[in-house]
Amino acid sequence: MGDVVSAHLDESRRDMITAKVSDVMREFSDVYKQQFPVSLFHCVRFDIEGGTGKQSQLLHRKDPLEGRNIFSGNLFQYLEENRKWRNRFVNVSNNYDLHLYESRTAHERGLHPKVRVGCAGYRALDSMDHYLDLVQQSLPDVKAKTGSHPFIKCATPFPLILWHPYARHHYFCVMTEKEQKKWLAVLQDCVRHANNGLPEVCSVMTPAFTDSVRLYRQNKGHYGPWDMMCGEPPQILANLVMETLHPQLRDVIGRRLKGKLQQRQRHWMMISDAVYRQVCSQTKGQYEALLQSCETQRASLDSRLRTDMDQIITSKEHVCTKIRGLVLPKAEELVRTSVQPYLISILEALMEPTSQGFSELRDVFSGELVDMSKNCINQGDKDKLAHQMERVSMLAFHPVKMQSCYEKMEDLNLEGLQDRFYWTSPSVFISRAQILMRQLADDAVYTFEQLLSQSLEAQRGEEAEEEDDDVVKAIQRCQDRVLKKYDYDSSTVRKKFFREALQQIIIPFMLQELTPSCSPELPGFKEMIFEDFSQFLVVENLFEEVVLQSVSKDIMMAVRDAAVQRKHNLYRDSIVLTNSDPNLHLLEEAPPVDWAAKFGVEGSPDEVGGGGGGGGEITACGKRRKQVVSMIQLDGVPLPYESCMEVPGVELIPEEEHQEGEEVKSPDSVDQIRGLINPVMEVVLPVKEEEKEEEEGVTPVSGTLTTEDGVQEEVTYVSTVVSTTAAKDRASAAAMMQQLINRKSTLEKEFQDQEVIQKEEEAIRDAIQEIELAVQDNDFDSEKDPRSDTTCDNSGLKSTSNGTNGADNAIQPADVTLLV
Known part of the structure; x- marks a missing residue:
């Protein structure tokens, strides 16, 4: 071009x-x-006469952003040279300029940014339609054949555009609406700061x-x-x-x-x-x-x-x-x-x-x-x-x-x-x-x-x-x-x-x-x-x-x-x-309060807003700049896409489901781990309106149910009932429990057929290997039951077998607790 x-x-x-x-x-x-x-x-x-302005009641600090960065994170940038989208690490410094790097590693190594964007005169947009309207106004009264597509096609439904009446436009996009709102607020603040006029110090x-x-x-x-x-x-x-x-x-x-x-x-x-x-x-x-x-x-x-x-x-x-x-x-x-x-x-x-x-x-x-x-x-x-x-x-x-x-x-x-x-x-x-x-x-x-x-x-x-x-x-x-x-x-x-x-x-x-x-x-x-x-x-x-x-x-x-x-x-x-x-x-002339040193707290977080990983800049004295706005992307989640002509799935860029500042903890006890491995399934039974009463109760029921293949299972189910319909609810819960177990037995049989085929193939391979190698070990068991290993059914739940019998003991189901 x-x-x-x-x-x-x-x-x-x-x-x-x-x-x-x-x-x-x-x-x-x-x-x-x-x-x-x-x-x-x-x-x-x-200077000679002096000013008579009103004195403010609040104090004013001189350099509030000293040792700070505003924000940093990953965006997809549109490159006009090859018309492709590239992943970029963006750092918003304390002077509100955007610094775009190839990766976070390049930023942390102190390399020069690929692009530096000063936001003076720009407008931050989050709508492609609004942007195209402004572009349309740039060439009024020009008659030309309109194409079927605009000259730029955003890779995701969440664009971010910096528009300027004279200078080059900058196109970005993100994967989620939450990212778009946060980045739009940051970009608008950059524009607001740059368009504030000249400093009154001079x-x-x-x-x-x-x-x-x-x-x-x-x-x-x-x-x-x-x-x-x-x-x-x-x-x-x-x-x-x-x-x-x-x-x-x-x-x-x-x-x-x-x-x-x-x-x-x-x-x-x-x-x-x-x-x-x-x-x-x-x-x-x-x-x-x-x-x-x-x-x-x-x-x-x-x-x-x-x-x-x-x-x-x-x-x-x-x-x-x-x-x-x-x-x-x-x-x-x-x-x-x-x-x-x-x-x-x-x-x-x-x-x-x-x-x-x-x-x-x-x-x-x-x-x-x-x-x-x-x-x-x-x-x-x-x-x-x-x-x-x-x-x-x-x-x-x-x-x-x-x-x-x-x-x-x-x-x-x-x-x-x-x-x-x-x-x-x-x-x-x-x-x-x-x-x-x-x-x-x-x-x-x-x-x-x-x-x-x-x-x-x-x-x-x-x-x-x-x-x-x-x-x-x-x-x-x-x-x-x-x-x-x-x-x-x-x-x-x-x-x-x-x-x-x-x-x-x-x-x-x-x-x-x-x-x-x-x-x-x-x-x-x-x-x-x-x-x-x-x-x-x-x-x-x-x-x-x-x-x-x-x-x-x-x-x-x-x-x-x-x-x-x-x-x-x-x-x-x-x-x-x-x-x-x-x-x-x-x-007012006192130095800023160092709260971490004052209360003996070592290593305050790099990012004031809490959340994901340190994107702050390393200063000359070896300290990392603290970041005002927390990152959305979780620390340690890679973004391998250097080109996003085909945009990666949203699930690859996870978002925090917890509240800001709240920590996500792993299970602390064995019971919690068991709860994750064998989750409690909740079954809601419909209850007629005329059968409801004001006082309700929760009734646990334990018993033994037998599947079609003769396996007996200890089952506990919990019914939420009213006093007049307790028997009906228990019967309904038992019937539904029996349906679930029957369905599970059907799946187990299908899985067993696959195991029999796999067992025969393994037996043939083991026999051939024994003949060729002339192994003298008489205790070698070529008929090893593959069901002695841990297997996984189609639902993703793990089950184990002792391998003492054939098809009757194919799978020992885990205890199932039903909430009715």
Whole structure:
């Protein structure tokens, strides 16, 4: 298929793509060089004046996934080169990248992965129909003959697909529905993490970059949130280029593709991926050069800002006052007619699924602690607390356990408002709320860990008679404290999310409506700014600040009114809990609690979720990374299939029938082993409704039954009867018992016929062997009865014979116990 790519992406077309990248990067660089000093100004001003944000009640840990892996296991991957499915070992690292290896052995040896997949910009799908719908949209208005089959046929009914609008798609499948659900939750969490945007740690680079992308798209007429604002800056810039380049190439190349529709779709995806890789490589180099040029100016700009900060702020307020005189009348009229009537409905649509998600998160967190308390009581061993805390500590990063919380946000529906406010999809808000849930869950878990550790340290010196009860009481006290702090932080986080979401919906709409009438007059305000301050005060940024201020009051009032309603479980702004627990924040800088070392537990499990075998990565210090999500496949079960064009049976990939964390034990006593070898058969007899009575009983009956061949057997059967019909039930049980034995006798006779034939053949072979070898042993028994060995009937139950007689003693049946 390489010739398809080279045929449609010749040298001239690649030069055209390079020229397009250069044009976009040149325009973006102009905007970025303008926004970099502005972002630096806001950062320095914040450092000088200080922030007044509310202090959270919960603690926050810096690196929760240190020494962890998210998940690992086996998937079947579709290879487009030879159109075959191959078994791959997949390791999901703590940066949420997928690493695909030939086998687990290759991973444990530290070999390089065959493929590394970064999930930024992707969507995780579990439906082939949904995927084919997205593929169909990639080549609209292309007339071609539709084939009978799609270009890819999944090997199992349980597909997993990573779809990207520009890059290569990745196809996987698993054997069971349980595996599919767990892997889908993991893949969705990888996508969610990668699409979370740029880290806020870079207080200058991140705002400068995001504002530059937003302003660049606004200059092109694109307002509102952007779904492809995901990944690293070079990848975001590549998405910015592809936003205009991709439709142009599709119109030119799509019409020239030959073959059936499915073949055209496959070829177009290969061409799109080749173009995207070329664009990414070029944007990466040019963005690095842009950063280097801006960093060389940072020291001088920072010095000027700290010297003239007061004068710059005064000049900014003066210009903003003038801009308000122009913008406020138009903005207030727009807010009154087009924003206020819909503000409450937007907020209600946002608040209902968000509040349900955070409420579900509270229940999940509380349920984990309740289960931990029960396990401490049932197991009666304080050392087990370390293993329990290992599970709880990774709750926020366990996508399967958090899935019920994330699914609440999937119900967000803003369809009636999208057309009115000129934006496309609520996926940005859904992903952002889910990230906030995960962060808040980790804060709650970390705070609980620190409080419980402190409480147990205080109890360590005191010897109590009921040590386990003290642990449970400590867990309950810490749980109550954490849940109170969670409720307050949950309210604060949600209200901030609602305000930001409303701004992201309303401000682009207002800018799009006000820009045509206000932009012609904005250049006149540049004359009011001193030339020395012109780098830090940009009129376009000041215009946006004035528009934001014009609607901020209405947004704040709407959120404040919503906090009064009990159904959303929001605290009122008048309730302030700042510094309510000052001693708690002293623990924030404390190192993470090592529960295994603290309670003297050696070798805590590699996988936090319990279950199958260590797929964790071996670190440089020789320790195995612990895994957040437990594996489905049992440890030691081989997967020999290197190709799954013919998919192995589901029974070859067993699943745990026991509950998570429960151990499967072998029989401990002789009676249990006998129960497995000679199982108790249960026979249910129908009883007429009119013959039933309220009080029932169980009546065991012992006796001797004779088969047709004269063999007598001791039999015990148990009847569940009512007092008025005991005799009938016993007779019915005896009749059914006789039928079963008669059936068994028939099978024994058939088996005996086979034994007679086998006996004769063995006798002939033994005689010939004796003659040829001239054996002088007179005691040799050539008529040895084969029934003296252990034989097996067609039912699979073993029976033995003493071999003292012929057909009368062919098989001695085992004792049979019937439950009637």
